[in-house]
Amino acid sequence: MKLGEGVEQAMHSVALLSDLSEDSVLPAKAIASFYGTSLSYLLKHLQALSAAGILTSVPGPRGGYKLARPSNKITLLDLLLAVEGHSYAFRCREIRRRGPSQIDSSFYTAQCGISAAMLSAERLYRDALAKTTIADVLAQSEESNGPAVAARTCAYIAAHGRSLG
């Protein structure tokens, strides 16, 4: 029950890219520098987001990343699944059927009750994340943190963002 550090990096990266004008891109190097993380490692996850259709990448000089759709259409679940994969955390191995004294499989009509309960809880988790967009998070964050933080990110974007030719 542990999420990789790449999840947080991906989410913050998308949050940063949200402040970018539509016809601009921000290179991964600038994102890594802004958050003080390893560039190579961040690229790994940005590429995953790009493959999932969340980000658009522009190669070459003056290239970079930008959002593929508005931030109010990007949910935390989208980012989580893109980085960590789509499989559920709990996977039923059907150990109830193993062992020496098996009975016929037809007796096990329904799925394992434990598995059902675990997956049901996990769906609640995913539903909650699916209802929260990056735009929601940013709106709440700015409200509670005040304007200084937002000003800092805007300044950084202005300094490192690049408009597409």
Next chain:
Amino acid sequence: MKLGEGVEQAMHSVALLSDLSEDSVLPAKAIASFYGTSLSYLLKHLQALSAAGILTSVPGPRGGYKLARPSNKITLLDLLLAVEGHSYAFRCREIRRRGPSQIDSSFYTAQCGISAAMLSAERLYRDALAKTTIADVLAQSEESNGPAVAARTCAYIAAHGRSLG
């Protein structure tokens, strides 16, 4: 985002022990054999459950494990935390504060919005598991699977359970 296989083993083990009379114990060897799992590996998790106060262990010959409290007082969350640890899956590293252009920490009054949203979803997950007891799962499972499965476990318990002297 992956749960260890020990979680499933622990939960099924507790489910099996639920069918045991109060003054009896079941050795780990019998549980491992029933589920076809490795004894040594199962012991690791049964010990974790014992340390968490969910199971009671009786050493020596005719020893074994039994529930420390009734199965309707044991929730899936208890088992999950005992096996996987109490820390949350998402851990905020505060990468928003790192990087070259830090501003004073006092500006970051509230916690990170992303962290808040992730932890909030995870609490929903935990709440759902905290509301589900092993007794609930067994009741539902017996209802959907029919009596043959329950009969098998009862027979196994009768053959391998040991009453305390």
Next chain:
DNA sequence: GGGATCTTACTCGGATAGAGCGTGTCCGAGTGCTGAGGG
């Protein structure tokens, strides 16, 4: 024959190797800018 004691076998408990995956890094492919050279 009864009781104490010693051996024994069985249990849990903690410490110890191996495998798989996440973490971190590196080098290569592609692209647009830039400068020089020629018309």
Next chain:
DNA sequence: CCCTCAGCACTCGGACACGCTCTATCCGAGTAAGATCCC
């Protein structure tokens, strides 16, 4: 002075080692039953 072209620097993309956690295992400590010996 303007156009063409080659070189180049910068970007993303995929392939490659390292470390840690999970998986699996082994050996040691403790205990109660059972056999044995003594009274």
